[in-house]
Structures are given as C-alpha cells and as structure tokens.
Amino acid sequence: MITYWPDYYREFKCKAGSCQHTCCSGWVIGIDEKSMERFGKEPDIVSKITDCRFDMREDGRCPFLRDDNLCEMIIDYGEDFLCDICREHPRFYNGVDGHIEAGVGLVCEAACDLVLDAEKHFALEGEDGSVLELPSYIKDVFDESMPLTLRLTKIANNRRASSKLRAEIFDEMETLDPLWDELTAKIIADPVTEEAEDELINNNAKAFANFAAYLQYRYRGFGRFSAEACYFVADIVLKGLPFKDAVRMFSGEVEYSDVNIDSALEIFE
Ligand code: SF4
Structure with missing residues (x-):
C-alpha cells in the first residue's frame, strides 16, 4: 500500500534538545512486544520498566531523558533501538481506500511550526512519487x-x-x-x-x-x-x-x- 504524506513532512525534524515542550514527559509510554524482547536483554534498560511501561520520574520525565533533553537510549544504542511509540511519535497513519494517509500530530512543537506556518496549502505526496488530489x-x-x-x-x-x-x-x-x-x-x-x-x-x-x-x-x-x-x-x-x-x-x-x-x-x- 502506498503511503501519502503532506509535502511539508519532508522538512520534519525533531527539535530534540532544543524542544521547549518535549514529548518525553507527562505521558504514559507503553512499550510494544518486540521492543520489550530487545530491552529485556539490557539490564540498564529493563530496570527502568514496569508492566511494559517506562517508569516515569516524579516530575513526569522519561527515565532516559537527560537534563539537556536528549535521549540517553538514542545516544547509547542508536535510534533504531527505540520502541515503536518513541520512534514513530508524532507520526499518525490512517488506512484509507487501499492506501495510507500519514502525517505529523500537532502535539509536537516541530510539527506545529511546519503545519501552522505554511504559506500555501499542502499537497499529498506518495512514497512512489504520485500525488493524491486533496479531497473537497x-x-x-x-x-x-x-x-x-x-x-x-x-x-x-x-x-x-x-x-x-x-x-x-x-x-x-x-x-x-x-x-x-x-x-x-x-x-x-x-x-x-x-x-x-x-x-x-x-x-x-x-x-x-x-x-x-x-x-x-x-x-x-x-x-x-x-x-x-x-x-x-x-x-x-x-x-x-x-x-x-x-x-x-x-x-x-x-x-x-x-x-x-x-x-x-x-x-x-
Ligand atoms: S515534541 Fe516534537 S520536536 Fe519536541 S522532542 Fe517531541 S518529537 Fe521532538
């Protein structure tokens, strides 16, 4: 199935350490099964997980979020090591009539800048180079x-x-x-x-x-x-x-x- 993205997505980049409203705080972060298998082999990671959820600190921050707002897990293990929710956020996907419509959610600071500041309306670009007409x-x-x-x-x-x-x-x-x-x-x-x-x-x-x-x-x-x-x-x-x-x-x-x-x-x- 082809996935379509608004054209602004090409410029999407997490602000990481410079984000003022990091998404790695204030949420329950649930971990998918495959990632749990991976994490289970790493004592320094698994010790910060209970019931397939990261043990958030008292101030609501993820236990892997450093004071400079960078992710310790990415630094130590690389981005591919993250669980699904951390790797995919703030992307969303909707299955629609044989294709997928994807985007980035406005809970994210970088997404807000891209989406809300756009000067012209977006186009929907397929991963195969096709363009989907915007619905009425x-x-x-x-x-x-x-x-x-x-x-x-x-x-x-x-x-x-x-x-x-x-x-x-x-x-x-x-x-x-x-x-x-x-x-x-x-x-x-x-x-x-x-x-x-x-x-x-x-x-x-x-x-x-x-x-x-x-x-x-x-x-x-x-x-x-x-x-x-x-x-x-x-x-x-x-x-x-x-x-x-x-x-x-x-x-x-x-x-x-x-x-x-x-x-x-x-x-x-
Ligand atoms: S809110 Fe967006 S920009 Fe900020 S840390 Fe999360 S993904 Fe990155």
Whole structure:
C-alpha cells in the first residue's frame, strides 16, 4: 500500500534538545512486544520498566531523558533501538481506500511550526512519487474566495456551539495539564462572543486554516469538529495563551487521549 504524506513532512525534524515542550514527559509510554524482547536483554534498560511501561520520574520525565533533553537510549544504542511509540511519535497513519494517509500530530512543537506556518496549502505526496488530489473537505478550508469564518460555517453545516457550551464539553473530558482546566473554567465563567472569535480567526486566517485543514485531513472531513476546534482555540487565545501553545495543548488534551477524541468526534459529528 502506498503511503501519502503532506509535502511539508519532508522538512520534519525533531527539535530534540532544543524542544521547549518535549514529548518525553507527562505521558504514559507503553512499550510494544518486540521492543520489550530487545530491552529485556539490557539490564540498564529493563530496570527502568514496569508492566511494559517506562517508569516515569516524579516530575513526569522519561527515565532516559537527560537534563539537556536528549535521549540517553538514542545516544547509547542508536535510534533504531527505540520502541515503536518513541520512534514513530508524532507520526499518525490512517488506512484509507487501499492506501495510507500519514502525517505529523500537532502535539509536537516541530510539527506545529511546519503545519501552522505554511504559506500555501499542502499537497499529498506518495512514497512512489504520485500525488493524491486533496479531497473537497480539505479544499473547502483553503478556498480563499470567502472569509475563513464562512468556510468554517460551511464545513460545520451551519452548526456552532456557544463558547460556554463548548468549554463545558471540553471541561468534562479527562485532563492532562491543569492549565487546560484553568482555561476552560475561565471561558465558562466569562464566555467569548462569536464576534470576538470571528475577528481573531479572520485576522489570523492562514494559521487557523492550516489548523482546520490538518484536522480535516487527520479525521477525514469531520467538519463540525474541525470548526469547533478552531473556535475553541480562538477562545483559549483570547484568554491569554499564544496561538501555537493553544493548538499544541488542544492536540495533547483532545487528540492524544483515545477517550477524548472519540467523544469529541461523536459530540461534534
Ligand atoms: S515534541 Fe516534537 S520536536 Fe519536541 S522532542 Fe517531541 S518529537 Fe521532538
């Protein structure tokens, strides 16, 4: 099966030691069976694993993450030695009609820079050199003949939750970062008007369109969810968080929890 990647993926490179929000902290890192066999032969590795999971430190950091944010396992054993989840993160893969659509998730700082700062819409390039035409649910997001907020209205079929209701829905979900709870509570206590959301989104149309198109691509046209995600990120920005931090946090809290993403896609179907 051919795997297609957005063209920006060619430039993807982990920021490693210079990443401000390393992905090697704050998660449960589960280890696949094959890697467990490999790790089992190395006493200095296996001593830091319980029940096929790395024993994260009290501060949430991986036991192999050095103070300079470089991975001790890569340094000592090479990148090929990593378990699947560490080698593949932040890549995602979707099997679609006889091919695979892959990409990089916005929970990652380097992915955020690539995806959100893109000047033109992405193309889907196959590993065999072929190009896949973008589906209409992505083209609609990039259609600059109308303001982005109208494009979002179109992909959401004219449906839009109020700022308060949306925040209450996300507030109900399982949480990783206490700042997420703080921000949703702020929005519930003092909701944002649609006018304020629209102004922010249209004034930053390129970045928000890139975010919406990424979601449309990853979740294959769940337009309502993509639009609500844009409004919610706008609300978080209006409560004080910089745009890329808001997107990264949304991705970490909603996309990287199986329970949360399933529930968000169901509610905002
Ligand atoms: S978040 Fe992205 S850039 Fe940062 S360490 Fe992880 S993969 Fe690398």
